[in-house]
Amino acid sequence: MEAKKIKPVFDDLNNPATILKHVEGLKKTVEAEQKAKQNPFPVEAFPEPIQQIITATNESLKFPIDFIGTSMLYAVSVSIGNTHRAEIMRGYEQTAVLYLAIVGKPGTNKTHPLKWAIKPIEQRDNLKYQEYQRKMQEYETIAALTKKEREQQGYNEPIKPIWEQYLISDFTPEALVSVHSYNKRGLGVNVDELASWFKNFNRYNKGSEQEFWLSVWSGNTVKVNRKTSDQYNIPLPFISVAGTIQPGVLNELADNRTENGFLDRLLFVVPDNLKKEYWSETELSPSIVENWQTIISNLLDVSIIQDETNNPQPEILRFTPEAKQLLFEWQRELTDQSNKPENEAISGINAKIEMYAVRLALILQMVQYACNESNKQAVGMEAVQGALKLVEYFKKTAIKVHSIVSNASPLDKLPTDKQTLYIALPDTFTTNKGVQVAESMGMAERTFKRFISNKELFNNHTRGEYEKRY
Known part of the structure; x- marks a missing residue:
């Protein structure tokens, strides 16, 4: 269905005073709409020591708040592994x-925050590898x-050692399962370009790898029975x-992956108005790095309980009565929202967000x-x-x-100044009339001509x- 056209606020392009008056009104309207759409990352959701690390790395290393905050969530997730579950x-x-x-x-500095956050885990991996080599x-x-x-x-029959590791980045599906079979605490997969992860889903065996990742996300048992590999x-x-x-x-990510x-299942980190930053002359305090290393070490040092078959037995954390009540109230509101016919498009999002709230x-x-x-008793x-707060952001x-x-309107992708200009322009206009409106809004003629060359x-x-x- 063709999108409805937005009517111009004015048609009199020969009156500069009229143009300026309406442009100012348009700016305020569009800015208010943009502000309502903003989605700041909830730093306050974290304990104070984590908030300090987020603020310090943002100020000195120019890590976007959203990127470093979620990267730290990931590092904590990997460090917990199968030691604990929530019920x-x-x-x-x-x-x-x-x-x-x-x-x-x-x-836009999206790679470095993740590398910084997992560095204490990589250091632990390096020490474990040195021990493995010995x-x-x-x-x-x-x-x-x-x-x-x-x-x-005086030697007994030797037992082949294994490398106890936490992180893996380059792997085949079979290798990943093999590594996981020895590292039952759990693993973290981090890939510099996530698109390559998706593209490889059908590289080794058609269709089965995507189902593997769906199953792993849900915590279902993984069984591998192939003639060409070991049984797991x-x-x-x-x-x-x-x-x-x-x-x-x-869009490559979404190809054939929306219906299932x-x-x-993906938590997207999409900051508002993300731009490349100037370097900062503020040095990161060594205490910030030390504090983060201590926090991750405290989690990695938590031992994992295993049964007689060497399978992990996670410690179960239940919720305090007041915490459980709050979560149940929120879930009821989410369910009511999902059951409204007009919200059918986000019902899938809500279903997974509900599980992520517990996680x-x-x-x-x-x-x-x-x-x-x-x-960590409850x-x-x-x-x-x-x-x-975090699930609302996500x-x-x-x-x-x-x-x-889903190919939403290209207007939503425009910055505020160009959205304002687009609304200000009449349904039809000549280049000269359009330049007049653009210049009244502070846009150069060359920039405007590039703008109107957008065929979308x-x-x-x-x-x-x-x-x-x-």
Whole structure:
């Protein structure tokens, strides 16, 4: 169905005073609409030590607030792994698994916050790898001996060591499952370009890899039975995913992934008015780095309980009565909203946001513990309040992304000044008349001519004459 055209506020382009008067009114209207659409990242959802780290890295390293905040959520998620789960009611548990997509144009500092946040985990991985190499040398030395030589030297049959790791970035599906089978605490997958992750879904075996990621997100048992590989059974998979993606390739992400709910499982990080920043002369305090390392170490040092078959047995955190009541009230409101016919388009978003509310509450409770601001005996009120602020943010970003991938009006993508100009222009106008309006709003003629060359916004049937498409 063709979109309704927006009528110009005025048609008298020969009266500069009329133009200026109406332009000022338009600016105020569009700015108010833009402000209503804004979605600031809720830094206040985090404990005070985390808020300080977010603020400091934003000031000194120019990390966008949204990017560093969600990157830290991801690092905490990986650090928790299968050590804990949250139970909102009997039979309904959620893990700390997150699928995060950090959206930004090149040069907007979207990669560095994620690298900074996971650095303490990478350092732990490096130490574990050094230990693995040492044990591997010992293993190979003993394995090279004959049985008699081992007996003479007092060695038992050697057991091949494994590399206990937390993060993985380059892998085949089979390799990932193999690594996870040895690292039952869980893994974090971080990819610099998330688009490559999606493109590889059908690279090795048609269709099955996407189903694998759907299953992992839900915490369903992973079973691999193939002639060409070993047999695996992972009853409690835990793989959190984070990566970056450019706005221009979001449509590739949505291709064939909306109907099965895969898109709704992703938490999108889409800051408002994101721009490339100047470098800062403010140095990051070493205490900020040390504090973050301590917080992550406190989580990584939490031991994982395993049963007699060496499968993880996560500690279950229930909710305090007041926290549970707040979460139930919020869920009822969300359900009522989802059941309205006009909101059918976001019902899928709401379904997954409901689960993420529990997951984020678990993450916030554990990070409170790691900051020495609470215990980990139950999920409390503060964690739930923070989680609800975060899911509200992620719900709005999900709606924004759905608008992009469903070919929403190009007007929504325009900055405020160009939206104002577009509304101010008559339905049809000549180049000269359009330049007059643009210059009255402070836009240079050359910039305006580039603007009206956008075929998504304007028709140009006759030379020098234009027609708005919306």
